[in-house]
Amino acid sequence: xxxxxxxxxxxxxxxxxVVDAQDRIExxxxxHLSDFFDEDNRPKSVVIRMPSLHPKAGEDDxxxxxxxILPLVSTNVLRIKDVEITFDADIGPIVxxxxxxxxxxxxxxxxxxxxxxxxxxxxxxxxxxxxxxGGSVHVKLRVEGSEPTDGAARLMNHLSQTxxxxxxxxxxx
Numbered sequence: 248x249x250x251x252x253x254x255x256x257x258x259x260x261x262x263x264x265v266v267d268a269q270d271r272i273e274x275x276x277x278x279h280l281s282d283f284f285d286e287d288n289r290p291k292s293v294v295i296r297m298p299s300l301h302p303k304a305g306e307d308d309x310x311x312x313x314x315x316i317l318p319l320v321s322t323n324v325l326r327i328k329d330v331e332i333t334f335d336a337d338i339g340p341i342v343x344x345x346x347x348x349x350x351x352x353x354x355x356x357x358x359x360x361x362x363x364x365x366x367x368x369x370x371x372x373x374x375x376x377x378x379x380x381g382g383s384v385h386v387k388l389r390v391e392g393s394e395p396t397d398g399a400a401r402l403m404n405h406l407s408q409t410x411x412x413x414x415x416x417x418x419x420x
Contacts, residue, residue, distance in 0.1 A: 251339045251369040261332055268388070269327045276324065283317040290315040290406055299415050308417050314410040318403040328391040334384040339369030 283291055292315045299308040372384075395403065 251371045253342075254370050257336075257370060257372060265327060265330050265388075272325055272327070272390070276322075280317075283315075290317060290409075292316060292410075293319070301412075301415050304415055305417060308415055310412040311414040311416070312410070312412050315406040318407040318410075322395055322399070322403075324393050324395050324399075325390045326393045328389045330389075331387040332384065334372060336370040336372045339371060342369060 285291055292313050295312045295314065296309050297312050299305075299310045301308070301310070304310075394400070
């Protein structure tokens, strides 16, 4: 069991990987948001020609209708719903006293037993359990769509309110 690590460290590393994965999802979504704004941070919009509904409009009059693109398209807001990780490992000795050298020396931000006072279980994740397949790990990650954040919803609502007719004209004038 030469490659032993503490079970605490292994679980913290797995949890950190999940948090990092969610962070990468959010960063990707943020970078995609910039696609809906021009270089001066104005919302990109589409102009649509429609038959005029103005009461004084002639039969051939048209309205130019401007609509920002962001509220028109669906936004894919994803978040990690759950993670299931299974792995095989050989259990090593329980170590009392000081935490193993591969543990993070930082104390948590809440009160409780210090890391030095807790016993630590050592595991060998490379051992692969009884079938000795070399530490097989099985990860199942499920994501789900979620509602846009409050700020994003307010932005899209405001952009939706700015859309509308900005000019009525007669074609061929």
